[in-house]
Amino acid sequence: MHEQDYALNQAQVGQLEISRVLRNTYSLLAMTLAFSALMAYVAMQMNVGFINVFVLLIGFYGLFFLTAKLRNSAWGLVSTFALTGFMGFTLGPILNRYLGMSGGAEVVTSAFAMTALVFFGLSAYVLTTRKDMSFLSGFITAGFFVLLGAVLVSLFFQISGLQLAISAGFVLFSSACILFQTSAIIHGGERNYIMATISLYVSIYNLFISLLQLFGLAGGDD
Template sequence: MNERYHDVASHSQSRSEVAPAYKVLRNTYMLLALTLGVSALTAGLAMSMGVAHLNIFVFFIGAYGLMFLVHKLKNSSAGLLAIFAFTGFMGFTLGPVLSSYLTLGNGAQLIMTALAMTAITFVGLSAVVLVTKKDFSFLANFLMAGAIVLVVAMVVAMLFNISGLALAVSAGFVLFASAMILYETSQIIHGGEQNYILATLGLYLAIYNLFVSLLSILGVVSGDD
């Protein structure tokens, strides 16, 4: 009788721990969909306005400044405004990139292919975590080191116009973004990330980097980049 009571109590405790995690997951996916929609709108706006590519340093200041703001306001309703400002900014900076691809003969096809590959990768990797319940927290150190290396390599490739390094950086970002999706989703379902604004930020960055990197690789492979 005591063993049965213990099993029921353990089961109830397990359910009480899982419920908040899936609430965070649900809220994260809802906010992620909205932020991706905002990015699409601002990207379309930038394209219609014929906005030129931003200076790399202006981009970094804007992106990292807004990310800092999101972290600062993560526990308030203002955090929602901050993340929409960030994703809107990122979409706006993506507009000129998409415009340059659309000038190519197969540019629209490249963009749609990159979008499809990004969506399939995100859904597939998320499903792996949600189905297996595997803990990918061990990727934390890899992601921290990888982010530093990739940002430095990206800046060097842009400043010195090294095409081979740029392609390697794109491939690196594909791996980095894939690992980020595994890590962030795992953090949510295992209770490591309980703030859905920060969870959305992490997954958004993974999707953004995955799409841009795949688009760059496809452009090089097709011979049009």
């Protein structure tokens, strides 16, 4: 009897911990997305040029690993906002580019609406069904290396349709990451809400950029 009570109490504690991580993750995600949007607006108003790809990679990975190192302290929150603010700032010139094109406002609006729809739809699916999406880890790993290779090829060779394929691949990859990360939270695989927030933020960012490119290509702007 005592063992059953202990097991029940442990299950309740585990569920409370999962609920706490989930609540903190979505609260922090909402704040970082708002801050990122603010920084994108600032960059747009300053008419900042495109960020050098090496500066972008160094800034992103540097802040990402710093956040991972500080994830169990209050400084992790500071680093999280630094990372998401930096990524939002790099989004400014991209948005200016699309908004300066014919029909660009519709492209940006469509990409934003589709990103929100995909994120909330996938999150709601996992939260409602509570399915374990850990089986996607292999697909995500393979997808990362395939997309990395495709991006590198696109830097050196002009192959018709490759950019479209890369954008479509990133949409699928980001969607799988959202499913995987949300599942990891509700099944106790991710107990740190800072890392959960960063993972979801990066997926949303990549999803939005990829949809921008897809809608831009479909509209004949690229």
